[in-house]
Amino acid sequence: MNVSASSRPIPVLEVFGPTIQGEGMSIGRKTMFVRTAGCDYRCSWCDSKFTWDGSAKDQIRMLSPEQIVDELLDLGGDTFDHVTISGGNPLLLPQIAYLIQELHGRGIRTAVETQGSRWQDWLVRIDEVTLSPKPPSSGMETDFDVLDDIVARLREASGRRDLCLKIVIFDEEDLTYARFVHKRYPDVPFILQTGNPQVAGEVQDHVSSLLQRYEWLIGRLSDLPDLKDARALPQLHTLVWGNKRGV
Amino acid sequence: MNVSASSRPIPVLEVFGPTIQGEGMSIGRKTMFVRTAGCDYRCSWCDSKFTWDGSAKDQIRMLSPEQIVDELLDLGGDTFDHVTISGGNPLLLPQIAYLIQELHGRGIRTAVETQGSRWQDWLVRIDEVTLSPKPPSSGMETDFDVLDDIVARLREASGRRDLCLKIVIFDEEDLTYARFVHKRYPDVPFILQTGNPQVAGEVQDHVSSLLQRYEWLIGRLSDLPDLKDARALPQLHTLVWGNKRGV
Ligand code: SF4
Ligand code: SF4
Numbered sequence: 001m002n003v004s005a006s007s008r009p010i011p012v013l014e015v016f017g018p019t020i021q022g023e024g025m026s027i028g029r030k031t032m033f034v035r036t037a038g039c040d041y042r043c044s045w046c047d048s049k050f051t052w053d054g055s056a057k058d059q060i061r062m063l064s065p066e067q068i069v070d071e072l073l074d075l076g077g078d079t080f081d082h083v084t085i086s087g088g089n090p091l092l093l094p095q096i097a098y099l100i101q102e103l104h105g106r107g108i109r110t111a112v113e114t115q116g117s118r119w120q121d122w123l124v125r126i127d128e129v130t131l132s133p134k135p136p137s138s139g140m141e142t143d144f145d146v147l148d149d150i151v152a153r154l155r156e157a158s159g160r161r162d163l164c165l166k167i168v169i170f171d172e173e174d175l176t177y178a179r180f181v182h183k184r185y186p187d188v189p190f191i192l193q194t195g196n197p198q199v200a201g202e203v204q205d206h207v208s209s210l211l212q213r214y215e216w217l218i219g220r221l222s223d224l225p226d227l228k229d230a231r232a233l234p235q236l237h238t239l240v241w242g243n244k245r246g247v
Numbered sequence: 248m249n250v251s252a253s254s255r256p257i258p259v260l261e262v263f264g265p266t267i268q269g270e271g272m273s274i275g276r277k278t279m280f281v282r283t284a285g286c287d288y289r290c291s292w293c294d295s296k297f298t299w300d301g302s303a304k305d306q307i308r309m310l311s312p313e314q315i316v317d318e319l320l321d322l323g324g325d326t327f328d329h330v331t332i333s334g335g336n337p338l339l340l341p342q343i344a345y346l347i348q349e350l351h352g353r354g355i356r357t358a359v360e361t362q363g364s365r366w367q368d369w370l371v372r373i374d375e376v377t378l379s380p381k382p383p384s385s386g387m388e389t390d391f392d393v394l395d396d397i398v399a400r401l402r403e404a405s406g407r408r409d410l411c412l413k414i415v416i417f418d419e420e421d422l423t424y425a426r427f428v429h430k431r432y433p434d435v436p437f438i439l440q441t442g443n444p445q446v447a448g449e450v451q452d453h454v455s456s457l458l459q460r461y462e463w464l465i466g467r468l469s470d471l472p473d474l475k476d477a478r479a480l481p482q483l484h485t486l487v488w489g490n491k492r493g494v
Binding site for chain 2: 001017018019020025027028030051077078080081082110191207211214215218221222223224225227228229230231232233234236239240241
């Protein structure tokens with residue numbers, strides 16, 4: 001590990017919990033969240049735009065790994081053993097290596113979600129890696145050479161970790177993309193996630209519109225012979241708390 | 248395997264799918280369902296009372312394993328690779344052994360949920376076993392000698408399988424029970440599930456009342472230091488379809 005990189009402070013937007021992981025392979029799992037600032041993508045429906053659009057610029061704090069751990073312990077005391085690092089894209093930050101080391105040193109499991117556009121060596125030390133490449137509705141384009149490389153490196157790395165692919169689905173085009181991704185990495189556990197088209201503010205009938213989207217997704221998953229071993233999941237935190245931050 | 252037992256027909260109430268597993272460790276996973284008739288419990292809030300209260304007596308069909316597989320294939324074609332056997336309590340039926348064999352012979356994974364009151368040798372051949380002992384609000388009492396024995400036998404059995412404990416939570420007393428269970432089997436993945444107090448017919452504001460219960464459960468889970476590595480989950484099928492059967 002590069003010591004100067006690892007001791008560099010981390011740009012943090014939110015530290016919160018304990019709560020549950022609302023989505024993906026560890027859905028429902030008790031966890032704390034550390035949300036880092038900055039993203040190399042600009043997804044049209046990003047639910048964390050404030051991490052990169054400048055609107056929360058003055059809320060970004062430059063924290064050392066020790067300060068982050070202190071804050072996690074202040075909030076969660078002895079009630080947690082799992083921390084999710086989310087963004088933005090945490091893979092922009094080499095210095096997260098040292099945060100992982102601090103957490104593991106305390107017996108705390110780590111999870112990360114990323115779109116899979118960048119590599120950092122610390123990724124192999126994360127216990128639960130979610131790769132969430134973005135479908136056409138996001139307006140972004142996947143660099144499959146980079147994603148291939150990330151999946152290959154994680155496969156080759158020693159140590160036990162959980163890995164999954166999770167694709168947000170808004171429409172048929174996204175589903176076509178998802179099927180392509182699943183075919184490319186058939187052995188990686190695969191999750192389709194209901195898209196949330198209204199990511200800001202209070203929305204009328206939000207829950208029922210999300211559940212309708214989820215029902216549609218279940219129906220499509222049911223039909224498709226090439227998606228036998230997939231999961232379809234909503235975002236539970238959005239059902240419970242809408243677009244509120246910090247829960 | 249006892250051949251005469253395995254060729255005995257199975258009392259079946261429902262065969263349906265493909266849909267998703269709405270709860271537990273494989274939440275969101277595409278699956279087909281086979282619901283067997285009969286239960287040795289009488290839970291106050293049972294959401295499948297028709298499997299044992301006589302109300303659906305004339306819908307019970309005595310089907311051979313081959314007939315069940317034919318019906319699954321008629322419904323699901325080549326779109327599925329996973330079948331969930333639910334009840335009632337499927338563990339009352341030794342002849343399910345042969346159904347499992349038929350399914351595995353076709354490369355289909357199997358899941359079972361049971362309260363953990365009875366043993367059958369075929370349980371070790373199930374790929375995903377959910378033990379769901381019933382908390383005080385059910386009105387039932389857990390025989391922990393039997394549950395100990397089931398957990399021990401599953402642990403000792405060769406072969407890979409997923410095992411979890413899932414407890415339905417209505418109130419603080421149920422939560423106390425759940426903590427006791429988790430402490431007794433600390434290594435078994437542990438899930439708290441939101442209780443559904445209104446299990447029949449159409450219910451006004453059902454979704455919002457279920458989400459409120461879920462939010463309460465997340466809050467309690469967050470507080471408890473002895474439930475670090477637990478999950479809290481709602482029943483997704485109940486959020487999407489209410490109390491409708493066969494979805
Ligand atoms: S990759 Fe994630 S954080 Fe970045 S813009 Fe897309 S949704 Fe937002
Ligand atoms: S054990 Fe399950 S099927 Fe049997 S009465 Fe209780 S909830 Fe109903």
